Amino acid sequence: MKRFFSYFASLSKGQQTFLIALGVLVVIPFTTLVGLQIYNAANLAMLGSDISIRETEWKSEALALNTNVDPESLKSTTNQHAYRLLASHADLVPERRVVVTVQEPLDDMKMKHTETSQDDLLDKAAQKIQSKGEEECALLIGTLASQCTVMSATGRPLGDTGYEYQLQLAFSEIHRFGKSDPATHYEFVLTRSSPGRAATNSRIYFEQSASQRRRIYEDVADTCQAIRERSGNCSVTALSIASRLDRGTPMARLSASAAYASLVKASELAASTH
Numbered sequence: 001m002k003r004f005f006s007y008f009a010s011l012s013k014g015q016q017t018f019l020i021a022l023g024v025l026v027v028i029p030f031t032t033l034v035g036l037q038i039y040n041a042a043n044l045a046m047l048g049s050d051i052s053i054r055e056t057e058w059k060s061e062a063l064a065l066n067t068n069v070d071p072e073s074l075k076s077t078t079n080q081h082a083y084r085l086l087a088s089h090a091d092l093v094p095e096r097r098v099v100v101t102v103q104e105p106l107d108d109m110k111m112k113h114t115e116t117s118q119d120d121l122l123d124k125a126a127q128k129i130q131s132k133g134e135e136e137c138a139l140l141i142g143t144l145a146s147q148c149t150v151m152s153a154t155g156r157p158l159g160d161t162g163y164e165y166q167l168q169l170a171f172s173e174i175h176r177f178g179k180s181d182p183a184t185h186y187e188f189v190l191t192r193s194s195p196g197r198a199a200t201n202s203r204i205y206f207e208q209s210a211s212q213r214r215r216i217y218e219d220v221a222d223t224c225q226a227i228r229e230r231s232g233n234c235s236v237t238a239l240s241i242a243s244r245l246d247r248g249t250p251m252a253r254l255s256a257s258a259a260y261a262s263l264v265k266a267s268e269l270a271a272s273t274h
Helices: 002-009 013-065 077-087 106-112 118-127 129-140 206-231 266-272
Strands: 097-105 145-158 162-173 186-193 235-245 251-265
Touching: 013 077, 077 186, 077 235, 077 251, 097 129, 097 206, 106 118, 118 145, 118 162, 129 145, 129 162, 129 206, 162 235, 186 206, 206 235, 206 251, 251 266
Parallel strands: 097 235
Antiparallel strands: 097 162, 145 162, 186 251, 235 251
């Protein structure tokens, strides 16, 4: 390095300026580029390592659930969660819930309580929150559920015209899971549907929505029973129902979605795809 500085000092001003310019224009950018390439290579190596670790983790988690179920079918966290619910089919677990939204018009209450103020109507609606959850559990028991408990019940006003109840109900199914052989290799299958077509395709008076929700619960139970007859087993892992008012009217529309989990023999699933 000393010899380089001595040599540099012996050059003319023009030569020194040229070398400095060369360093700024070529050497520094080249060095920076090489440094960036090294940095990117190191990041890619770390990313590859993280991906490899995550790949190993999900496989380990899937195999921990059931070594006889293809781990690829339990790759997603959604499927793993649904499998845990399937495995505890007969139990009342807080994670297996029906989520229900019910909207009611305050005007209907006003007709029944002509001397009641708007604030009093809202108070009366709020007082019914817990009982709404218990009433919904009563609709579930005997149709879809053998047990039901209210996990959460909340309410909120919809301006000055209505009130919305949001309910979350844990339940255990009325029907048994079905058959599964510990020595058989299975694929975990999670299917979704919009149950209760007859109940959700038309607009109804809001007071009829409870009976229509009961029809949806029956339809969900029947759908799972059909899967059980075909595949040998079935478990309802998720269900949501909403009864929403047509604004400015006492009429409501229903919507629903459900998820069904089952274990299908790997040989049968392969045959059905060919």
